[in-house]
Amino acid sequence: MARNPERRALLADAGLRVLADAGARGLTHRAVDAEAGVPTGTSSNYFPSRAALLAGLAERIFDRIAPDPAVLADLGGREPSVALMTDYLRDIVARTTREPGLTRALFELRLEAARRPELRSALGGVLRRGYADDVAHHAAAGLPGGAYEVALLHYAVDGLLLDLLTTSIDAGFDPDQVVSTLVARLVGGATDRAPLGAPGAR
């Protein structure tokens, strides 16, 4: 029963609605069961702790903002270049801003886990796997730069999304132009050496 993926997704979606309505403090197994209209105790079968619940919601967010296979096939068929890397990043920004609540929910989960050390490890595992997948995809696609550049772009795009999806500094620049510049300068314009010896570094 606890292995039914549709039911797991249904419960995680109910959890995301609870998070949006009641905030991270209101995110309890009982509230998720009530929102999903299932017997009390159901969500605990799928997510046996609050840490597992947060991690499960984060996984569901990544699933829901996953790339369109047709877009991936199109990008995957092109020669690796800074221009291709820019189009990958544009697709990430398009996917994460299309349903703003999902990316906001991920920020909220990250904040909630930071307050409570016992929640940090499970959610951190989901984020670490996401970064490792990005690095592996980057290398497999032969894109310019390595793990260091993937991390730099990750930070810069997270900050841009924070600006676009929460309260903005209203700098007035076109987000699409900002994405192009970030890739051109952080990846294409790299003239200094990336640090060696860091875990995951090229």
Place this chain on the structure above:
Amino acid sequence: MARNPERRALLADAGLRVLADAGARGLTHRAVDAEAGVPTGTSSNYFPSRAALLAGLAERIFDRIAPDPAVLADLGGREPSVALMTDYLRDIVARTTREPGLTRALFELRLEAARRPELRSALGGVLRRGYADDVAHHAAAGLPGGAYEVALLHYAVDGLLLDLLTTSIDAGFDPDQVVSTLVARLVGGATDRAPLGAPGAR
């Protein structure tokens, strides 16, 4: 009475404790009055709406993480360069990570205001002034780059802080090295043209 700056700061600090303890949903005038140990209605005199309360808390965060005058004097006495810009950014990261709860609280306020459009404008005003001050300081100090570079660094450092202060992707690179690279590549390595005509652009 509502113009007593010490009392205003005391109430804002109580509001930041409420935010940390009860989350953004628990941040009400009544809870702030109780936390500050003042008669009900006091915080409404200083912050007449929930939007004003959020903006007041953000202003207080900026005050509390303001640069040390001795550090500013030291940096202000040096020749403008990419190296100086890097040291300014290092000081920002040092100040914002020293009291992690303050920067987390600012992320939380930005998320809360994103959910409720009536809160967005007051908090946005505080953030816009912060960015405008950064651009003005940058120009006055003769630092390399312009408003566009200040915005790019703002996004990248916000994303880095999100990683350092909430739940990390654990890429394993030294934050100090990341800051140096961000400035070197986003400001020093700028070979493309910044967009013209954007509000606030150089």
